[in-house]
Amino acid sequence: MGNAIVKAQTEQVERFLGNVVNELNTFLNHATISSFLNEEAGGEEEYYEDLFRNLRRLSVYCEEGLEACKIVLQNEPFRKPAAEKALYKIYHQCIEEFYNPKNDVWYEDSRSAYTGKNAIKYRHAVPATLQTMIASLESGFQEIREELEYYETDYRTKMIQSK
Template sequence: MGKSMARAQTEQAGEFLAQTVQTLSDYLNETTLYQIYHRCIEEFFTPKKDTWYEDSRAAYTGKNAICFHEPAPASLKNLMASLETEYQSMREELEYYATDYRMKMVQPRS
């Protein structure tokens, strides 16, 4: 009887720990994706130093979205243009996670 009780408690503890690890993993993944979205992707399109900005009409005109406030060397323009497509793809993919994360943080816990 004692062994079966110990086994049941061990199984319960194992299930609890597995669920806890999964919950923490999900939280950390959401938090990490949210941080990547805001610290990397959004900062690419709107940097703090305002060296360049995003032209919101670029999607309609077919031009690159990154515009510089001051004249920039062609090498920098080419580099930004080459990165922009991948950043835009990542932005679209991660935007869902960022929105979902914000909604979870706003909603009261039940």
């Protein structure tokens, strides 16, 4: 891929991650386990703790990815290998963490592409506020996943060939 394409992708990912970080942190700054328990009668506190743990992890990964994009984009001249490495890492940390969180607190329903419904399904009942927030992020994650899937194979192939 040319420098211009990789730079445009890095800028797109930077905007996306900026939005994700903002939305996740706003949510995390206002939501509590107590508010979840009040909102969802019969909810499981331990499950909610795992949800918050995963949301915080996702927020940190996205903040790190955002910072990496900013650094790569500030460098003159633009360094394509550094950008590709950052995008590869973002794919594996942010995108994969969104769709496959630790402890399997939610999962991706692969059939959702055929049904037109949201892909994220929860293991237990969750409050509507969480469902709404995750649903609002989902289309952006899907778009960026499709955009960065290239790096899953290309970057790894380059690393193997360079050894």
